[in-house]
Structure formats: C-alpha cells, structure tokens
Amino acid sequence: MFELEVSASKTYKITIEKGFSLFSERVLPYLVGRNVAIITDDIVDKLFGGILDGFLENKRVVKIVLKHGEKSKNAKNYLHIINALAENDFTREDSVIAFGGGVIGDIAGFAASTYMRGITLVAVPTTLLSMVDSSVGGKTAIDLKAGKNLCGTFYQPSAVYINTEFLKSLPKKEIKNGLGEVVKYAFLSDTVKKSDIKNIDENLIYKCLKIKRDIVNEDEKESGVRALLNLGHTVGHAIEKLSGYKLSHGACVVKGLRYSIEVSKRLFDLDGKTVNKMYALLKYAKCDLSVNFSVDEIAEQIIADKKRQGDSVKFVAIKDVGKPEIVKIHLSKLKEMLNDYES
Ligand SMILES: NC(=O)c1ccc[n+]([C@@H]2O[C@H](COP(=O)([O-])OP(=O)(O)OC[C@H]3O[C@@H](n4cnc5c(N)ncnc54)[C@H](O)[C@@H]3O)[C@@H](O)[C@H]2O)c1
Ligand SMILES: [Zn+2]
Known part of the structure; x- marks a missing residue:
C-alpha cells in the first residue's frame, strides 16, 4: 500500500493499493453524514456497483448512474445530479463518491463543489487516466457546446482511493490513453x-x-508551475x-x-x-x-x-x-x- 498527502487548500490523503479486501476500511472513514450519493457510469456500475453497495449498509445511499462517455459531462447531467441531491435532502454534512473515470470525476466533483457551496467529495477513480491524473489536483468541470471543460471549479476531494484491481477490466484502449x-x-x-x-x-x-x-x-490554481x-x-x-x-x-x-x-x-x-x-x-x-x-x-x-x-x-x-x-x-x-x- 502507498500513501501520499496533498497539502493544497485542503489537506487530504491518496491511498494506492491492490485488492479489494480492505475497501470499506479505506473509504468508509471519509464519508461524513448519513446520506451518501454514489455518482458513476453504467459500465462501472455494472462491473463494480456491488462493491460499494455492500459496505454502505449503514448509510442512506442514492445512486446516480450516467451513461458512459464524454457526452455525459454536460450541464443537463450536472443539474440532474444536484437536483437529485436536493430532492433526497442532502445537506452540507453529507457525502458524494465519484466512482468512475475522469468523466465521472469531473462532473461529480463539479456537482459536489457547487451543491450548497461544497459537500464532502471522495474520489474512487477506476481508469488509469483518472488514477494518475484527473482524480488528484482538484480541477472539476463540465463541457459546454463551445468547448470542453469550459465550466468548472477548483475543489479538492477529502480523500482519493486508488485500487489497481479496477484496471483489470479496463479495455486496452483506455490503458493506452492513461x-x-x-x-x-x-x-x-x-x-x-x-x-x-x-x-x-x-x-x-x-x-x-x-x-x-x-x-x-x-x-494549486495554476498561476505558475x-x-x-x-x-x-x-x-x-x-x-x-x-x-x-x-x-x-x-x-x-x-x-x-x-x-x-x-x-x-x-x-x-x-x-x-x-x-x-x-x-x-x-x-x-x-x-x-x-x-x-x-x-x-x-x-x-x-x-x-x-x-x-x-x-x-x-x-x-x-x-x-x-x-x-x-x-x-x-x-x-x-x-x-x-x-x-x-x-
Ligand atoms: N480534472 C482533471 O484534472 C482532468 C485531467 C485529465 C482529464 N480529465 C478529464 O477526464 C476525462 C477522461 O477520463 P477517462 O479517460 O477516465 O474517461 P472515462 O471516464 O470516459 O472512462 C473511459 C471509459 O472506461 C470505462 N471504465 C471506467 N472504469 C472502468 C473499469 N475499471 N473497467 C472497464 N471500463 C471502465 C468508462 O465507462 C468509459 O467508457 C475527460 O473528460 C477529461 O477532460 C480531467
Ligand atoms: Zn492530459
């Protein structure tokens, strides 16, 4: 197991490990509140949805599943996510898990950063690209018609949990991308x-x-290095x-x-x-x-x-x-x- 600490506007831990046996031990401590929203895409949900469902028994779970792919990183889905949080009575004391690749990380991060001006975000990246890049650093975004990533925030997660087990099902093309x-x-x-x-x-x-x-x-905010x-x-x-x-x-x-x-x-x-x-x-x-x-x-x-x-x-x-x-x-x-x- 490897650990790294990020000290930006928020200090948080990145855990990198292999094998799912300690999954709940690693992620559960960071989830504040009774309500947890799992934001994921259809492919990740089908492959790994059960892992999260299993250990969140004591939480009230709201799962939001988007269609996989970049096209989902849009304003309509962003509104869908924050409306679902509001309709399910999420407060600032509850949590969001971004469970998927960079698309999910970006849109879930943007939703978490803006819902009630910021709600706890835990990132569980499942692609190589999101593990080595997008899940860390706090950039969140959605795409606009005029271009990609034109609307977003800097918002650091409370924790990032990386498990290389997820990479086993990742198509070769996505490995190459990362x-x-x-x-x-x-x-x-x-x-x-x-x-x-x-x-x-x-x-x-x-x-x-x-x-x-x-x-x-x-x-942190890209004014220099x-x-x-x-x-x-x-x-x-x-x-x-x-x-x-x-x-x-x-x-x-x-x-x-x-x-x-x-x-x-x-x-x-x-x-x-x-x-x-x-x-x-x-x-x-x-x-x-x-x-x-x-x-x-x-x-x-x-x-x-x-x-x-x-x-x-x-x-x-x-x-x-x-x-x-x-x-x-x-x-x-x-x-x-x-x-x-x-x-
Ligand atoms: N915020 C940042 O700093 C930052 C940095 C780089 C890229 N990005 C953004 O990240 C996005 C790209 O991320 P990506 O490459 O992860 O794309 P992605 O999220 O679309 O994932 C790629 C595909 O892999 C599937 N998938 C995810 N995990 C899987 C698994 N474990 N097994 C099998 N299939 C799986 C997804 O369903 C999807 O079809 C872009 O929107 C880009 O703008 C953000
Ligand atoms: Zn890049």
Missing part, C-alpha cells in the same frame, strides 16, 4: 524511469502522483480537436511530446545525445508518433485555443528528461519552429 500521461510524467521527472513504464502497478501510479502532488502543493503538467498538451490538444476527438487524449499527448522535443531542440539548441534520449523514451513506451495534420492546421487550432495568452502561448519545453521549463512563445515563432521541423 499511458500517455504516464509518459508525460517520465519526461517531467526522472523519478519515473523508463523501466517503470513496463509495469502498470501501484508503484508506478504512486510515482506519477508524487510528481503531480508536489506541483499542486506549490501551485502547475502549467508544467501541460507538457505535450499545447500541440496534443490541437491534434485531439483536429481529429474530432476520434484520437484519445493520451494518444495525442504523446504526439504532442514529439513536438515538445522538436521545439525544445530549437529553443535550447539541444545536443543530439539529449534529443536521442528523449526519443528513446517515446520509442520505449511504444508511442505512435504519426500525425496526419499539417503545421498550419495545428497552428490554427492553437490560435483558436482559449488558453493562449494574447499572441503567445505558455509552452512547456524540456531541456532534458526531468528538466521541463515553461516558456512564453509568440505564436508566429512557434509556427516557425514547427514548420522548420516539418520541412
């Missing part, structure tokens, strides 16, 4: 070694989350959008990492050995680096991104494996460097 973020961590810090990536286990998840925890502790977590994401997001979200987020992050290497090479005049080491990491993780979009198309998407700052972007560059740096780059300069790479 691996994109794992590879990103391996670029951010040399504590995640190349060989660690081979075994998706508690130790690897712990190492990834330790990196995220340290960054979140320093900068938290932007480091966006490594590979500037171009990655652009490719994800260009694909009409057919390519998974993680797959696009690794493609984005390739551009991070190339931009960094030009920014810092990196030597061949360093660049080769970075590519070796991507190769080792069996990343598909192919991109079917032109630099012009990618640049256009980056310009349209609401996260850009005027004519510039905060680009996360890498001086070496484990040495990232946030650099403000003018969009025209970024486009020039990407073009230079393509030609």
Whole structure:
C-alpha cells in the first residue's frame, strides 16, 4: 500500500493499493453524514456497483448512474445530479463518491463543489487516466457546446482511493490513453524511469502522483508551475480537436511530446545525445508518433485555443528528461519552429 498527502487548500490523503479486501476500511472513514450519493457510469456500475453497495449498509445511499462517455459531462447531467441531491435532502454534512473515470470525476466533483457551496467529495477513480491524473489536483468541470471543460471549479476531494484491481477490466484502449500521461510524467521527472513504464502497478501510479502532488502543493490554481503538467498538451490538444476527438487524449499527448522535443531542440539548441534520449523514451513506451495534420492546421487550432495568452502561448519545453521549463512563445515563432521541423 502507498500513501501520499496533498497539502493544497485542503489537506487530504491518496491511498494506492491492490485488492479489494480492505475497501470499506479505506473509504468508509471519509464519508461524513448519513446520506451518501454514489455518482458513476453504467459500465462501472455494472462491473463494480456491488462493491460499494455492500459496505454502505449503514448509510442512506442514492445512486446516480450516467451513461458512459464524454457526452455525459454536460450541464443537463450536472443539474440532474444536484437536483437529485436536493430532492433526497442532502445537506452540507453529507457525502458524494465519484466512482468512475475522469468523466465521472469531473462532473461529480463539479456537482459536489457547487451543491450548497461544497459537500464532502471522495474520489474512487477506476481508469488509469483518472488514477494518475484527473482524480488528484482538484480541477472539476463540465463541457459546454463551445468547448470542453469550459465550466468548472477548483475543489479538492477529502480523500482519493486508488485500487489497481479496477484496471483489470479496463479495455486496452483506455490503458493506452492513461499511458500517455504516464509518459508525460517520465519526461517531467526522472523519478519515473523508463523501466517503470513496463509495469502498470501501484508503484508506478504512486510515482506519477508524487510528481503531480508536489506541483499542486506549490501551485494549486495554476498561476505558475502547475502549467508544467501541460507538457505535450499545447500541440496534443490541437491534434485531439483536429481529429474530432476520434484520437484519445493520451494518444495525442504523446504526439504532442514529439513536438515538445522538436521545439525544445530549437529553443535550447539541444545536443543530439539529449534529443536521442528523449526519443528513446517515446520509442520505449511504444508511442505512435504519426500525425496526419499539417503545421498550419495545428497552428490554427492553437490560435483558436482559449488558453493562449494574447499572441503567445505558455509552452512547456524540456531541456532534458526531468528538466521541463515553461516558456512564453509568440505564436508566429512557434509556427516557425514547427514548420522548420516539418520541412
Ligand atoms: N480534472 C482533471 O484534472 C482532468 C485531467 C485529465 C482529464 N480529465 C478529464 O477526464 C476525462 C477522461 O477520463 P477517462 O479517460 O477516465 O474517461 P472515462 O471516464 O470516459 O472512462 C473511459 C471509459 O472506461 C470505462 N471504465 C471506467 N472504469 C472502468 C473499469 N475499471 N473497467 C472497464 N471500463 C471502465 C468508462 O465507462 C468509459 O467508457 C475527460 O473528460 C477529461 O477532460 C480531467
Ligand atoms: Zn492530459
């Protein structure tokens, strides 16, 4: 069993373990009040619903099951959740469990953060991506018609309980999706070694989350270093959008990492050995680096991104494996460097 403590606006514990035998012991202590809302999706409910039902006998349980998939992370479902809490007389002294992947984590977190201005939230992530990324750090969100994650809050959970047993039923595609973020961590810090990536286990998840925890502790609301977590994401997001979200987020992050290497090479005049080491990491993780979009198309998407700052972007560059740096780059300069790479 591994434990980590996050000290942001709230201090809370992340537990990472294998096997369900101590599930109730781990989760029950964090559930305050008599009422508990389990927010989940249909796939997770079918596979694992029984686990929670079993140990919540002494609570009044309200289960809210959304259809699986990103489309469910919408305002209608958000209203459905908070109305269900109100209709079932939930007070600020009751609890919500976000039981599922990042979609559930984001919408349940947003609902918990806004219902009566904040109700206890316990996160039980069930996908690799939600374990190594979205369940920790306190970002909550729903999607709007104009774009993904446009409405949300920063709201830390009271506890995060990670159990690798959930990964056994996760489709390969979803494992690969989470691996994109794992590879990103391996670029951010040399504590995640190349060989660690081979075994998706508690130790690897712990190492990834330790990196995220340290960054979140320093900068919860992303006014500074938290932007480091966006490594590979500037171009990655652009490719994800260009694909009409057919390519998974993680797959696009690794493609984005390739551009991070190339931009960094030009920014810092990196030597061949360093660049080769970075590519070796991507190769080792069996990343598909192919991109079917032109630099012009990618640049256009980056310009349209609401996260850009005027004519510039905060680009996360890498001086070496484990040495990232946030650099403000003018969009025209970024486009020039990407073009230079393509030609
Ligand atoms: N808040 C943050 O900091 C943050 C960070 C990264 C991503 N996100 C968000 O996370 C979401 C993506 O999360 P995701 O990749 O977990 O997607 P997801 O929640 O849609 O889960 C992927 C699929 O796996 C299924 N599933 C979940 N657990 C399973 C299990 N144990 N076995 C079998 N199937 C299972 C789900 O039903 C779903 O169909 C996006 O909406 C993204 O915006 C948020
Ligand atoms: Zn990401």
